[in-house]
Amino acid sequence: MPNTLSHQIQERFLNRRSRIFLKLENLQPSGSFKSRGIGNYMQHMLSRASDPNKVHFYSSSGGNAGLACVNAARFFGRPATVVVPNSTKPMMMTKIRAAGASEVLQHGAVWKEADAWLRDSAIPDAEKRGEVPIYTPPFDHPEVWNGNATLVKELEEQLEEGAPGVIICSVGGGGLFNGVVQGVELAGWRDTTILAMETQGADSLHKAIQQGEHITLPGISSQATSLGATRVSERSYELATTNNNVKCATLTDAEAAMGCWRFADDERIMVELACGVNVALCYGGRLEQALGRAVKPDEKVVIVLCGGSNVTVDMIAGWKQEFKHLHDEQSPSEKETVASAACVTNGSH
Numbered sequence: 001m002p003n004t005l006s007h008q009i010q011e012r013f014l015n016r017r018s019r020i021f022l023k024l025e026n027l028q029p030s031g032s033f034k035s036r037g038i039g040n041y042m043q044h045m046l047s048r049a050s051d052p053n054k055v056h057f058y059s060s061s062g063g064n065a066g067l068a069c070v071n072a073a074r075f076f077g078r079p080a081t082v083v084v085p086n087s088t089k090p091m092m093m094t095k096i097r098a099a100g101a102s103e104v105l106q107h108g109a110v111w112k113e114a115d116a117w118l119r120d121s122a123i124p125d126a127e128k129r130g131e132v133p134i135y136t137p138p139f140d141h142p143e144v145w146n147g148n149a150t151l152v153k154e155l156e157e158q159l160e161e162g163a164p165g166v167i168i169c170s171v172g173g174g175g176l177f178n179g180v181v182q183g184v185e186l187a188g189w190r191d192t193t194i195l196a197m198e199t200q201g202a203d204s205l206h207k208a209i210q211q212g213e214h215i216t217l218p219g220i221s222s223q224a225t226s227l228g229a230t231r232v233s234e235r236s237y238e239l240a241t242t243n244n245n246v247k248c249a250t251l252t253d254a255e256a257a258m259g260c261w262r263f264a265d266d267e268r269i270m271v272e273l274a275c276g277v278n279v280a281l282c283y284g285g286r287l288e289q290a291l292g293r294a295v296k297p298d299e300k301v302v303i304v305l306c307g308g309s310n311v312t313v314d315m316i317a318g319w320k321q322e323f324k325h326l327h328d329e330q331s332p333s334e335k336e337t338v339a340s341a342a343c344v345t346n347g348s349h
């Protein structure tokens with residue numbers, strides 16, 4: 001994909017329990033890995049459009065998917081309109097406008113309503129105006145997964161001594177997860193565990209695996225809004241139930257917030273809660289707990305640092321104030337004070 005960056009991987013001494021490698025997706029043009037999948041989808045659709053010069057992209061995401069859509073559209077020299085619900089924060093609307101959206105419209109109370117209005121009304125109207133409108137889905141499309149899978153292709157070159165023991169990624173609707181699993185299968189990494197992380201209250205995959213049924217959550221109670229898909233893609237459920245190397249785990253919002261503020265202190269990198277949930281595993285023995293096994297000191301653990309723009313200095317400072325109790329030692333430190341609330345399910349069960 002021309003509109004993504006092949007970013008470096010960095011080994012970081014976040015703890016002494018294993019070798020931690022960060023795949024720095026936070027540095028993608030849109031601030032998250034979504035540039036990969038959504039950029040790839042858009043390129044695919046644009047190259048097949050009846051009249052590429054009339055293509056107008058549409059997204060209903062007030063989050064990182066909307067930002068990725070606008071960013072890629074600008075790269076392709078095409079306009080992008082983002083429809084967001086009234087619940088979208090002004091900060092994110094400002095960021096989407098600043099990224100170059102031709103329009104940011106507010107419609108409906110929640111995402112479902114904004115999305116329905118976009119599909120049922122805004123897109124048909126655009127067609128009548130003579131545009132070639134292209135709806136941009138946040139996660140549920142094979143071209144999104146193909147784009148996300150490129151990050152594993154890069155890992156193959158970047159991890160010189162071969163396969164990692166663990167790859168950690170977070171799960172919203174599962175577009176990133178599908179790409180990672182696909183990439184790992186393609187790489188032939190048969191012994192690599194893929195650890196799928198969610199926050200409690202946005203744990204649509206974890207609950208589905210636990211219940212042995214592809215359920216839809218009644219609602220989202222986690223503040224990690226980028227993980228807030230009430231139902232994961234069909235493909236994610238299928239992969240998590242058939243691939244023996246997949247493990248699902250959850251942490252609380254408080255732990256994700258701890259991950260964010262400690263990571264900001266340790267590495268001077270700001271990420272949103274949806275990403276902090278992965279980083280939190282580096283602290284307090286949470287990784288071992290989530291994996292349900294010991295990690296060797298020389299074992300390579302890759303964290304997909306998915307990134308995200310829903311974070312500010314003030315938010316990080318607030319999380320530190322609120323969740324200081326989860327770690328009152330100065331980092332980096334191995335002394336842990338509070339046991340993890342990790343909740344683990346084996347993907348293959």
Ligand SMILES: *Cc1c(COP(=O)(O)O)cnc(C)c1O
Pocket residue numbers: 032034064065138139170171172173174175176177226227229272274275306307308309
């Ligand atoms: C979208 C997003 C996720 C979840 O990705 P899915 O493909 O929906 O599973 C995780 N982290 C960040 C920062 C995101 O923007």
